[in-house]
Amino acid sequence: MMNGSTIIFYLLAALTLVSGLLSVSTRQIFRAAIYLLFSLIGIAGIYFWLDYQFIAAVQIVVYVGGIVVLIIFSIFLTQQAGEKLAKQKIGRKIFSALAAFCGFALTMLQVYQHEFYEPSETAVSPTVFDIGKKMLSVNDKGYALPFEVISMLLLAALVGCIVIALRNKPEPK
Amino acid sequence: MPNAIIIALIPLLPLAGFLLLGLLGKRLPGNSSGVIGTLILLISTGLAIYTAYGYFFDYGKVDGIYQKLIPLQYTWLEFSKGVSIDMGIFLDPISVMMIVVVTFVSLMVHIYSLSYMKGEKRFATYYSFLALFTFSMLGLVLSSNIFQIYIFWEGVGVSSFLLIGFYYDRPSAVAACKKAFIVTRFADLGFLIGILILSFYSGTLDFNTLIATLTSPESNQLKSAAAASFLGVSALTWGVVLVFIGGAGKSAMFPLHIWLPDAMEGPTPVSALIHAATMVVAGVFLVARLFPVFAISAPGALHLVAYVGAISAALAAIIACTQTDIKRVLAYSTMSQIGYMMFALGVSKYGGEGGLGYTASMFHLFTHAMFKALLFLGAGAVIHYVHSNEMKDMGGLRKLLPITHITFLIACLAIAGVPPFAGFFSKEEILLAAYQSNSIIYWIALITSGITAFYMFRLYFSIFWNKEPHPHGETHGEGSWAMMLPLILLAIGAAAVGFIPFGNFVSSDGAALESKFHLNFSITPVALGLIGIFTAMWLYRKQNDRPNKIASSLSGLYKSAYHKFYIDELYLFITKKILFNLIGRPAAWFDKNVVDGLVNFTGNTTQLVAEKIKTVQSGKVQQYAIYFLVGVIGLALLFIYILK
Amino acid sequence: MMQPGLYQLLFISAALFFIGVYGFFTRRNLITMLMSIELILNSVNLNFIAFNKYLWPDKMDGLFFTLFIIAIAAAEAAVAIAIIINLYRSHNSIDVENAEELKY
Numbered sequence: 001m002m003n004g005s006t007i008i009f010y011l012l013a014a015l016t017l018v019s020g021l022l023s024v025s026t027r028q029i030f031r032a033a034i035y036l037l038f039s040l041i042g043i044a045g046i047y048f049w050l051d052y053q054f055i056a057a058v059q060i061v062v063y064v065g066g067i068v069v070l071i072i073f074s075i076f077l078t079q080q081a082g083e084k085l086a087k088q089k090i091g092r093k094i095f096s097a098l099a100a101f102c103g104f105a106l107t108m109l110q111v112y113q114h115e116f117y118e119p120s121e122t123a124v125s126p127t128v129f130d131i132g133k134k135m136l137s138v139n140d141k142g143y144a145l146p147f148e149v150i151s152m153l154l155l156a157a158l159v160g161c162i163v164i165a166l167r168n169k170p171e172p173k
Numbered sequence: 174m175p176n177a178i179i180i181a182l183i184p185l186l187p188l189a190g191f192l193l194l195g196l197l198g199k200r201l202p203g204n205s206s207g208v209i210g211t212l213i214l215l216i217s218t219g220l221a222i223y224t225a226y227g228y229f230f231d232y233g234k235v236d237g238i239y240q241k242l243i244p245l246q247y248t249w250l251e252f253s254k255g256v257s258i259d260m261g262i263f264l265d266p267i268s269v270m271m272i273v274v275v276t277f278v279s280l281m282v283h284i285y286s287l288s289y290m291k292g293e294k295r296f297a298t299y300y301s302f303l304a305l306f307t308f309s310m311l312g313l314v315l316s317s318n319i320f321q322i323y324i325f326w327e328g329v330g331v332s333s334f335l336l337i338g339f340y341y342d343r344p345s346a347v348a349a350c351k352k353a354f355i356v357t358r359f360a361d362l363g364f365l366i367g368i369l370i371l372s373f374y375s376g377t378l379d380f381n382t383l384i385a386t387l388t389s390p391e392s393n394q395l396k397s398a399a400a401a402s403f404l405g406v407s408a409l410t411w412g413v414v415l416v417f418i419g420g421a422g423k424s425a426m427f428p429l430h431i432w433l434p435d436a437m438e439g440p441t442p443v444s445a446l447i448h449a450a451t452m453v454v455a456g457v458f459l460v461a462r463l464f465p466v467f468a469i470s471a472p473g474a475l476h477l478v479a480y481v482g483a484i485s486a487a488l489a490a491i492i493a494c495t496q497t498d499i500k501r502v503l504a505y506s507t508m509s510q511i512g513y514m515m516f517a518l519g520v521s522k523y524g525g526e527g528g529l530g531y532t533a534s535m536f537h538l539f540t541h542a543m544f545k546a547l548l549f550l551g552a553g554a555v556i557h558y559v560h561s562n563e564m565k566d567m568g569g570l571r572k573l574l575p576i577t578h579i580t581f582l583i584a585c586l587a588i589a590g591v592p593p594f595a596g597f598f599s600k601e602e603i604l605l606a607a608y609q610s611n612s613i614i615y616w617i618a619l620i621t622s623g624i625t626a627f628y629m630f631r632l633y634f635s636i637f638w639n640k641e642p643h644p645h646g647e648t649h650g651e652g653s654w655a656m657m658l659p660l661i662l663l664a665i666g667a668a669a670v671g672f673i674p675f676g677n678f679v680s681s682d683g684a685a686l687e688s689k690f691h692l693n694f695s696i697t698p699v700a701l702g703l704i705g706i707f708t709a710m711w712l713y714r715k716q717n718d719r720p721n722k723i724a725s726s727l728s729g730l731y732k733s734a735y736h737k738f739y740i741d742e743l744y745l746f747i748t749k750k751i752l753f754n755l756i757g758r759p760a761a762w763f764d765k766n767v768v769d770g771l772v773n774f775t776g777n778t779t780q781l782v783a784e785k786i787k788t789v790q791s792g793k794v795q796q797y798a799i800y801f802l803v804g805v806i807g808l809a810l811l812f813i814y815i816l817k
Numbered sequence: 818m819m820q821p822g823l824y825q826l827l828f829i830s831a832a833l834f835f836i837g838v839y840g841f842f843t844r845r846n847l848i849t850m851l852m853s854i855e856l857i858l859n860s861v862n863l864n865f866i867a868f869n870k871y872l873w874p875d876k877m878d879g880l881f882f883t884l885f886i887i888a889i890a891a892a893e894a895a896v897a898i899a900i901i902i903n904l905y906r907s908h909n910s911i912d913v914e915n916a917e918e919l920k921y
Contacts, residue, residue, distance in 0.1 A: 009821045013829050020833055020856055024840025029849060036852045039833075043859050046829070050870050055883055059862075062887050067855060067894045074848055074898045078905045086845045086912060092795075096842035099799060100835040103806050107831045110813070116823055116872065123874035131884075134877055143881050150888050157892035161899040167906075792917030795850075799842050 009049055016042030027084045029075055037068045051125045174232055177244040179220055180262050183272055184311035186217045187279075190304035198297025204287060206297035210304055211283040217307070218276040228269045229678050238683040241265040241381060243317050256378055261317035263380060266679040267461055267535055271314035274542045275451050277666075279307045281659035282446040285550050288655035289442055289557060299339060303446070306332035310451050314458060319368050320378050322459070326364070326423070329452050330357050336447060337439040349435035356432040360422020367415030370408055371466075374398035380462065388469045395470060406473070413467055413474040417460060417481075424456030425508050426515060427485040431741055433508055437500040441553030444500060449507050449549050450542035457514045457538060464531060464681060468523035479519020483617045486512030488738070490624040494631065495724075495735040498562045499552050502632050503545070506588070509625060510541050513618065517603040520610040521681060528681030529609065532688070533602035536675040540595035543670055544587040547663035551581040554652050554660070555636055564632075568640030568716075576657050578637050580664040585633045587667045589626035589702045592695075595671035601695050602688060622698050626705030634713035826867035833860035847901045847911040851894065858890045 016039050023035035040063045047056035138144045190213040198206040233239050246261030283303060290299055309328030316322040331354075338350030372378045375386040375394045386394040387409065398409035406414075418429075425433035436448050447453070460467065460478060467475045486509045493505035514534045521530025554577045559566055571578040587594035590601070600622060607615040676686035712720050724731045733739060789800075819825070833856055840853030862883045869879025905911050 006821055009825075013825070016829065017832055017836070020836045023856070024836055024844065024849070024853055029846060032849055032852060036855065039856065040859060043863060046826075046863065047866060050866060052866060052870070052880065055866065055880060058884060058887055062891050063855070063859070066891055070894060070898055071848060071852060074901060077902060078848070078911050085849065088843050088845055093843050096799065096839050099802055099806070099842070100839040103802060103838065104831055104835040106806060106809060107835075108828065111824065111827050111831070119872055119874055121873075121875040123870070126877050126880060131877065131880065135881070146881070146885055150885055153889065154892050157896050161895050164896070165899040165902050787921040790919070790921045792920035794913060794916075795842050802838060802842075 005049065009046070012042050012045040012049060015039075016046065027087070029085055030072075033068060033072050033075060036071070037064060040064050040068065051123075054126070054128050054131055175224070175227065175242055175244040175264060177262065180224055180244055180264070180315070183217050183220050183224070183276065184308050184315060186213050186220075187304040187307040187311065189213070191301050191308060194297050194301035194304060198301055201297060204291060204296060206300050207283070207287045207290070210300035211280070211287065213304065214276065214280045214283050214307065217311075218280045221272040221276040224264075225269045225273045228264055229266075233264070233266075233269075237685065239266045239678070240683070243381070246317060256372060256376065258320045258378060259318045260321055262315045263317035264315075266683070267458065268314045270535065270539060270679060271458060272311060274539060275307065275310050275314065278450040278542055278546045279303070279310075279446055281546060281550070281663055282442045285445075285553070285656055285659045286440075286442045288653040289553055290440065295339070299336075299440070302332060302335045302339070303443075306336065306447060306452070310455070313455060317380055318378050319372065319380060319383065322462075323361075323364065323368060326361065326419070326455065329455060330354060330361070330423075333357075333436070333447050333452055336443040337436045339439055339443065343438065345435075346438040349432075349438040353432040353436050356429055357422045360419050360429050362419075363415040363422075364419020367412045367417075367419065370412030370415065374401075374408060374412070384463070384465045388465045399470070407471075409466075410471045410474050413463065413471040414477060416463060417456075417474060417478055420456030420459040421481060422456070423459075424453050424511050424515065425485075426456065426481050426512065427488055428740065430485065430489070430508050431744060434501050434504045434737070437498070437504050441500065441549060441556060444504075445546045445549035445553070448504065449545040453507060453511055454514065454538050454542070457511060457518065457534065460515070460518050461531065461535065464518065464521075465523055467518075468521065468681070475519050475521075477519075479516045479611065479614055482512045482515025482517070482519055483614045484512070485509070486516065486621050487617050487624075490621045490628065491734050492737050493628045494624065495731060497564045499555070499564060499567075499632060499636065500549075500562055502628060503548055503552060506548075506625070506629065507545060509621065510537070510545065510588070513600070513603055513621075514538055514541070516614055516618065517606055520607050520614060522610075524682040525684075526686075527610075528686065529602065529676075530606035531681035532676045532679055532686050533599065533606050535679045537599035537603055539675070540587070540599045540667070540670055543663055543666040544584040544594075544596060547580055547584040547660060547667055548588070550656070550660055550663065551577050551584065554656055557652060557656070564635045567636045569638065569642040571637040573642055574637075574652075576660060577652075580660040581633060581637070583664045584667055585629045588629050589706060590622055590698055591626075591702055591706075592699065593668075593671065595667050595669070597695075597699070598671035599675075601698065604698055605691065605694060608694070619698060619701060623701035623705045626702040627709050630706045630709035631713050634709055638714045640716050823867060823871040826863065826871075830860045830863040830867065833857075833863065845912050845914055847904070847913055850913065851897050851901070854897075855890065855894065858886060862886055 019035045019039035019042060023032045023039060026032050026035065040059065044056045044059040044064070047053075047059060134141070135143045135147055190210050194201075194206050194210060201209070227233075228239075228242075233242070242264040244262050244264065246259050248257050249260050251257035283300070286299065286303070290296055293299060306329065309325050309332055313322055313325035313329060316325060334350045334354040337353055338346050340346045368378075371383060371387070374397060375383045377383055377386070386392045387398065389395065395409070398412070399407045401408040403411060420426075422429040433448060433453070437444055439447075467478070489505040489509035489512065493502050493509065496502045496505065514537050517530045517534035517537065519530070521528055521534070523531075554574060555567060555570060556562055558570070558574060561567075583594065587596035590597045592598075604615065604618055604622070607618050674688060676688040678685075680686040712723070736742075837853045837856035837860060840856065841850055844850050844853060865879040865882045865886070869876070873879070901911055904916060908915050
């Protein structure tokens with residue numbers, strides 16, 4: 001019961017949740033970004049604990065190293081780094097907390113009432129080789145098609161970002 | 174055999190004239206619109222005389238009784254089996270007589286107006302209105318269906334409205350045409366209810382069938398109509414009385430007579446046509462048309478007709494003695510003479526000797542059309558010369574207007590009942606009929622005929638004798654031939670028509686009625702008439718003070734007669750103080766505040782609610798997200814716990 | 818303490834989800850709203866991985882879902898930043914309360 005893996009799990013869970021809470025409630029934007037960073041690292045830690053190393057690595061590389069950096073750049077670009085954020089009306093905060101709490105309670109109620117049956121198969125930790133083979137196989141249960149679709153999505157996103165953020169050329173006189 | 178097309182053309186030609194002149198008249202040059210109108214009416218008159226000749230001398234009489242013929246009929250609107258509004262042509266002695274009268278007088282007025290209305294800016298409009306009126310009146314007398322007569326009744330009312338208000342920039346003319354229309358429309362309400370009652374009990378709207386079912390003693394309809402009663406009077410009597418009320422309104426009988434004097438605001442030829450010879454006799458015509466029902470099944474209603482006619486005759490005669498506007502004197506004279514026609518019908522019985530009143534009434538209608546139109550047209554000639562309606566502006570005109578003078582004198586003698594002019598014969602028959610049935614009415618009629626002679630000759634002497642004429646400039650003489658020709662033709666009519674043996678043609682049951690000439694009986698009215706004439710001559714032939722002395726000695730009576738017995742003021746009081754305040758204002762308040770208020774309330778509430786709801790669309794994304802989540806939670810609760 | 822199993826992971830995932838939802842409703846800054854969205858997406862990823870591990874341990878479908886969601890989230894974050902920069906240019910602020918052009 002009280003072995004190291006349990007303790008590590010609960011520590012990671014605490015890190016994730018506390019960082020998440022701080023991220024949504026702090027008034028300084030840079031700190032919010034850093035708390036988000038820690039929350040994402042906590043998630044990656046949980047993935048490691050679950051023996052899904054590849055996903056954990058992807059999480060760190062893409063999320064932590066990409067998206068959070070992107071967010072920090074955008075904070076600089078919009079000159080928000082130093083000032084404190086504006087406060088929200090107290091009524092909105094209470095109502096949102098209440099709504100979120102109700103949603104959470106409802107979800108947990110449903111989860112605890114549901115009977116999850118134990119699986120009969122044994123756990124297998126997928127290797128990168130397995131993941132790669134499955135991703136690029138065109139047989140059934142292969143993920144080649146979603147792979148291609150995602151690549152097109154990334155292309156569209158790339159082009160879209162450039163177009164949206166393009167500065168308008170001045171009108172030719 | 175009656176030719177339906179020719180008879181149908183008689184009213185339809187003026188209708189075509191109305192449309193043509195109404196739409197295109199302004200573009201026609203000069204007074205050609207008047208010439209076109211007159212020509213159309215000339216053709217109509219010719220066709221009417223042809224039809225009359227054919228009916229009275231050729232095919233109308235079968236076995237000594239004039240038939241009621243229907244040469245043309247088609248069903249226009251069918252409500253149920255038997256009850257339908259048909260449009261048809263109905264020929265019987267009175268309708269044939271009326272088409273002759275209407276077309277002839279209308280033709281005279283058309284010719285007269287060529288000169289009288291010359292230079293008028295709305296000349297073509299005037300002639301189109303005259304054509305509309307002639308069409309409506311002809312349609313009225315040729316109707317075979319009681320609803321058809323109602324339709325044309327309203328058409329005549331509209332034409333009268335248009336023509337009285339012809340000079341629409343004069344506020345007095347506008348007030349007069351409104352008054353005429355409203356009073357007659359109010360009476361027509363009674364007419365409509367009467368139509369509904371009669372058609373309900375008889376099960377039909379057609380005249381022949383209606384009269385047959387309501388007069389034959391065995392018919393179920395008659396029994397049920399006589400049995401059903403309201404306030405102690407049978408339904409049949411109510412229906413007939415209400416129809417008479419409609420007729421009384423159109424014929425200016427007491428107490429619905431208030432519009433007729435004011436209607437003199439219209440042009441004088443219009444007064445001659447509508448308010449003397451044709452439209453105002455529509456009420457008499459209606460009673461005559463339904464006479465079998467009145468006489469056989471509702472004699473109480475016939476008594477009412479008689480007394481209303483007698484009261485109107487006497488009242489109008491008294492008022493006419495005091496009026497100074499010559500057209501108003503003639504208007505009251507018309508009311509008085511129509512009263513004669515009404516009570517002549519009222520004292521009549523159906524069939525045989527007792528039906529003398531019916532024949533006398535129709536005969537008087539015929540002769541009255543002649544001399545009254547002549548009187549109005551002559552008055553028009555005088556007014557045209559003197560440019561004023563008042564007696565004080567006239568006098569001594571006999572040398573300046575010779576033809577007008579002679580024709581006017583002939584008409585006055587006719588209306589006073591002096592033989593051998595037409596009025597003597599028709600009035601004598603009326604008095605005979607009254608004498609034979611109801612002595613009160615006979616005495617009223619006799620005295621009234623004396624007063625009639627008096628005020629007519631008061632009028633004559635005041636215009637053509639009395640004073641020396643003012644110098645009126647020698648710019649225009651008496652008037653063109655277009656104004657004189659109708660006067661001469663009508664004067665010939667007024668003189669000669671009395672000799673027609675009217676009873677041979679028109680009588681209550683269609684069989685010929687011998688008109689006898691009682692010398693002893695006729696002396697009394699003629700003597701009274703001559704007394705009236707000489708009294709007027711004594712008072713008015715030369716300018717003197719006697720009329721004023723008499724007026725001041727009878728000051729109360731004179732004053733109230735001059736103010737028309739304050740009946741107009743009474744009506745104004747009733748409508749303004751009572752009807753408007755008790756019914757009109759509350760109704761208006763209710764309409765404005767409750768009905769409008771309800772609608773406004775609905776609108777305002779919707780708007781308020783919408784104001785509140787539109788804040789949902791605040792443009793703030795986070796709020797939308799909150800609504801989203803709350804909705805999802807709500808739906809989740811709904812589906813998980815409530816709808817298992 | 819109980820042995821950490823499916824229920825605990827689902828608890829973490831749900832809690833993180835609703836923390837992100839609260840952040841999305843409450844924050845006035847567009848970039849912080851974006852951070853809340855990232856939290857939400859991560860909670861979903863955790864959910865998929867948890868089910869994959871505890872209910873179908875021999876299959877890899879949850880894993881692939883998570884992989885693709887990470888890729889999509891990255892693309893979406895990039896596009897969102899581009900939009901925020903565009904909005905900043907026109908409004909000169911990234912306060913979301915100022916972007917209410919679609920008000921009635």
